[in-house]
Amino acid sequence: MVRVGILANPDAGLGGRLGLKGSDGQAELARSKGAEDRSGPRLESMLRHFSRIHRGESRQIEWITSSGRMGTEWIPVDLEIGTTSEVHQSPGKTSASDTQDAVARLLEAGIDLLVYSGGDGTTRDIVASLSGSETPELPVIGVPSGVKMHSGCFASSPKAAAEVLSAWIHGDLLVSSTEVLDLDEDLYRKGKWVVRLYAEAFSPNSPRWMQGSKELIQTESEDEIIIGLSDHIGESIVEDGRLVIWGSGGTLREIGGNIGFELTTLGIDATVGSEQVGTDLAESGLIEILDSHEGPVTLLLSPMGGQGFLIGRGNLQLSPAVLSSIGIDNILGVVTPAKLLTVRSLRIETGDDSLDQEFAAKRYMKVLQGYRTTRILPVSVD
Known part of the structure; x- marks a missing residue:
């Protein structure tokens, strides 16, 4: 027994x-x-x-x-x-x-x-x-x-x-x-x-099923990498008529600051063109902005170091309803080379089985790792 x-x-x-x-x-x-x-x-x-x-x-x-x-x-x-x-x-x-x-x-x-x-x-x-x-x-x-x-x-x-x-x-x-x-x-x-x-x-002990602990990535200065990421996002993504939803994390906050936005480190923010239209948004605020927006949408997310979670840890505001409204093809990961050393796959846990399977069906997602430099990482859904 x-x-x-x-x-x-x-x-x-x-x-x-x-x-x-x-x-x-x-x-x-x-x-x-x-x-x-x-x-x-x-x-x-x-x-x-x-x-x-x-x-x-x-x-x-x-x-x-x-x-x-x-x-x-x-x-x-x-x-x-x-x-x-x-x-x-x-x-x-x-x-x-x-x-x-x-x-x-x-x-x-x-x-x-x-x-x-x-x-x-x-x-x-x-x-x-x-x-x-x-x-x-x-x-x-x-x-x-x-x-x-x-x-x-x-x-x-x-x-x-x-x-x-x-x-x-x-x-x-x-x-x-x-x-x-x-x-x-x-x-x-x-x-x-x-x-x-x-x-x-x-x-x-199960590396397949257990998430492992979060790792704090400490490296020498990556200022040039961050500037390159900022330039790419500022030139190619932040544009008139495009709604950009910024995920949480220090990397995205620094990139946003370089472009001219005051983003929250631990919240979800939104911009359209050069205007910041939402700060530290809850699920309801995100849905309201998405429902009223008629142009293209991009969700920027930075995976969690060590664990590799892109969705499901620290960003529960991105509910299945929010993610479905954005569209999974409109999500772009943003990651520095140092963090890439600890992230082998992008782990997804939306809380909705059917949406998880949509991510699983993609098999791979694109992440931006530098100025005009992207990489493909496998998607992991349990």
Whole structure:
């Protein structure tokens, strides 16, 4: 009998499409603005995929969880994936202490592995609880559901988490240590990118399905490269009548500054010709601008160093509705040579299976790496 702990942070990821840059302390605000659950449905998606791909005796799996929104609410009753035991009661409103208390109850029940749905903040809470227990090296699998996931214990998607879990149950994967990273969200909302290493966690080792931790790319000055990228974008893309949507990140902010725009480092901005028409836009603001624009559109995105995510990490404002309105053929990656050393493919996770498959069907996407210099990178969709 394998005992799998399963836990959801019901508030994780709420602020993503609203451009709140994290959900720590923002849950009530996000819900008041109409935010919909993200973490629980993604946990349910993982379980449904697990039921389809797992080849084994489901009666030999016992799911240990919390009653309510931190657990049972997201476990589909129509799936035959084993038995479920409740060892914790979810409160109406949850906090970090509730996560830690739930983990403690799961550990007391003797779980062999913990699957959780949340973001980096949830990971920190879980690891804090594990570190004070008798099983600090208990393996964990994160279902990525936050706004930004920098830690290496996350699978690359809910489906990938199911694949990892199934392989681990079959004994096909070893467990190794990985980094637990998190942004300071207060500084993040002020436009400062401060990522800290908090601890280590232990996860099944699967380069195919696990995302790995974010890498901070430190190089000698790439000023000439940035100037070349700025010249190319300014000459060939920023033109009268063209709506340019600028993704987040320091590279694009610097390029925009060279052209004459004041872009946010961590938000999504929009320009038409030489005019800036949107700053730090939420999903609704992007849709409004797209609906009112009649000319060509280009979305500029810079992939995340190390992980390679182009869509699905730190830019949840780019919802399936926004991406469909833009059109996947109107997306251009922008990457410096130093970052290319850590990015072998462009990873995509839109949150919509049919849209993910449209990206997968492209197989390759073009990235701009210098003045009039492009490169083709493979698309990776789990």
